[in-house]
Amino acid sequence: MPDPRRGRRNGRVTSRQQHPTPTPAPTPTVEEIARVLALHPIFARFDARALHTVAARCRSVAFPAGEKIMQQGEHGDFALVILDGEVDVFVEIPAGLIHMATLGRDRIVGELGGIADVPRTATIMARTDVAALRVDRDNLMSLVAELPSIAIEIIGELGQRLHSTNQSLAFLTYAANALARGEYDAAMLAELTRQSGALATFARAFSDMAAEIQAKQTRREEMEAAAAIQQSILPGPLPLGAAEHRIDLHADMHPAREIGGDFYDYFMLDERRLVVTIADVSGKGIPAALFMAVSRTVMRNAPAETDMAQRMRDANRLLATGNTACMFVTMFSGVLDLETGRLRYCNAGHNSPYLLRSGGGRDLLKPTGIPFGIDPDRSYTIAETVLASGDTLFMFTDGITEAFNPAGDIFGEARLETVLDREGGIGATELVQKIIGATAEFAAGAEQSDDITCLALVYRRER
Template sequence: MAGEIVNTLISLIKSMCVVVVVAYLMTRSKFYREILNKKLTFDNLTCLIMACGLFSIYGTLSGINIVGAYANIRDLGPAIAGLVGGPVAGLGAALIGAIHRYSLGGVTALPCALSTIIAGLAAGAIYKLKKGEFIGVQGAVLFAFFIESLHMGLTLLLGRPYDQALIVVKQVALPMILANTLGMSIFAFIIVNLIKERTTEAEKEMIESELKVAREIQMSIVPKMFPPFPDRTEFDIYAILEPAKEVGGDFYDFFFLDDDHLCLTIGDVSGKGVPASLFMAVTKTLIKAEASRASEPDQILSIVNDKLCLDNDSGMFVTVFLGVLNVRSGVFNYSNGGHNPPYFVRSGGDVEPLPKTEGIALGVMEEIPYGRNTIKIRTGDTLLLYTDGVTEAADKDYKLFDEERLEEVLRHAGSDEPKNLGLHLLDEIRKFANGAEQSDDITILALKYLLESRDMSMQVKNDLSEIESICRNVEEFGETHQIPPDVIFNLNLSLEEIFVNIVSYGYEDKNEHFVKISMSLVDDELIVEVEDDGRQFNPLEMPEPDLEQTLEERAVGGLGIHLVRNLMDELDYKRTDGRNILIMKKKINQTG
């Protein structure tokens, strides 16, 4: 008896394996994917009913005939149909299997047909109760066990003659319960994994959608039209932002603060995806807003840092380099908030990183001081700003492109136009990576200074005897650059008035101080800066003197600055780092 039971079990397991393999292939079909997505169309239900109905028929035909009854796995088909397609699918497949079994006759024809119908209906009822959610492996196993146990009970209850039905049950009960339960567990495992696979695909699609949004945010917020200022001949500028598959928060920007000062910045936000892109957008917006109010790079970074720290619960931060270029004189003031130091490529080919300044990434801590430095850019010199996606680009062996390779590329191509330089550098990075996936954004900003500026600088003591030296240097500068004598005369008068005022009233002590005077000739305009470390004094705030009053009635002071206003075309004043800076401009084609 035991041997017969084992042989029956083995035979049923073979049949079950065939059903499971075909069922697995069914789960990869289009109609089944749509059923899992709850698209229970007529065509999809018909396909499911026919497939599971055929499984049921095969379960009968592949069974073992025992005294007019069949040891089988017929109930597996309708149960599967009901659990994944609902009551209609379960009943449809059950009717196909039940009618076929009843037509074969035998002592168990009626209970076997009835148990098959119950299997389909019960599975459909569970589908409804779970609102289409699959019951899982454990639930499916318990369901199969219950159905086959019920099948055996119905056979004993309705099978006639009873003695023959009892013999059948004794021989087939254990094999059928085990085979159907095993088959259902395997199929349930396939379904659960398929659902997980669909969930993973949905999550992947959501992530890809998020990355697409991040990419759109990132690319929509940076300048992409080149040349951006077609009417400006003082410089050429070009930028590249190559987003990685996992989008980061790189950005760059450049804009004029006024007619003479170009602000350029580059940054890299910590993190990836939409959060990094949004933080980047906020940072870029704050920089542009604050730059319109505070012209010094260190002040801009300090204010932006404090604002980014407010309510920064995510703990994100951003490294930022920011500089302001006087396009007339080539003077470049800059500050660095924890970013990669840009490179300065001289027209002769020398390559060197810009000197570091004090400062950390923005958004880390409030009230952090940021340092400032100044360099002079001459005709043909190039500034290269970049993010760490350049130097940390890796090949398939995880070797980095690094600063040394970057400097080598700049030595060979640094004299190129900014666009050619940027594209050449990007090409070299791709060649180095040799197909390795890009793990970080690659951002490059190159600016080449084109204006031929002519300048001179001198430093004199706070002593009136220095006036003679100042006048002599100004006259020599005028002769060298063929500036009209009347312009030089007016400039010397203005400088004398300003210098005498600084020496006479600027200092509270008797110590030696120095006054710096810088001159630049840009196109047809002469730009002069006078810088001293005396007490704060803005001569532009002095009221205009009333020239109609007599000398006795008129207030002391004011005539000197009135004279300078009339001799120069434009005056400007600022107080920076405890120093007064007066800027005077004069068109050289005008006469006094």
């Protein structure tokens, strides 16, 4: 059998003849032709005499597979009734050639060309060898003078088609408006999608598109809800008490997606000790957000009376055990004694925070161990430093230092340190805003590739 794809290259229709010469085919009897014509709405309205008269003036033609039978835009003067084989129907638009349908036995193509001198609305290609009946417009129109009822029936059929088209378009318009309002229901187009024809094909495509839009909308709403939940677990203002006049603290987080894997936390461990934590979970999106929530819960629930090194070991063991996803979290967690300024901390593979001294200069609080979640038996060293009154602790995630601009340049630690040195001595809120603002200005609209989180704490010892 000839290849049904013959005649199509690179998505475009080709043919060996621009104006094909039909191959003669064995001519059926007038009765057989009349029976085939009667299957089509445009001829089904004819009475027996008119139908047989039209049948007598049809002729049999054949087209080999791959032949271009009709060309979109050309004026046609005949219609074809397919007796055997299949044809492909294409419509060309600026975006390319669109396959509309494959039609087979007893279907009619080019019917408008059989009754009116109008441009073809589609290109017809022989998908296989095709045997057909050709109905010439001149023959059909000459019969109108003899049998005026033919014209009446043709007009009636065209009127019915226009009515059906208007009804279909009304359904589609109603469905499109409902989709825009978020009220679309697949049942709106159920009847239309069960029909045949180009508008029914479009309705099925529209239904599929609407279902995908609704699914995306549902996912977006779920992600928005997840983002709201994630924001809700971040800490609010510290309660009034010992910390009120001892520290100035502010933090901010900007996820790269709807939800992220960064988090920060702070809370009073007891009346004089403040816990501050910043962390960055490997990966992004939902898995990172879930691991972030688990990490935050583990750190929050560590018993206050337990030694800090033990708390870190226990937290790491909980995060590493059963971690089949092989996720990990870099984390800096410190405990600040508000009376003395003593800061004991564990840096589990996280970006080194900066300790900006009030008298000038800065220290780096470097890692004291590997990220949590990798080795359940790992021990962690606790380091220590002392904050003087006016010192600022600045903690951040790598979304700041690894921000890129459109040219592919990285923000880097040098630029961060320049901003920190320039803005030294200001309040915590202002410092966080300055850093995030500098990062955004550097990125110049480039897509954010990672979560951006930072926390600033200014210590003020009472005299």
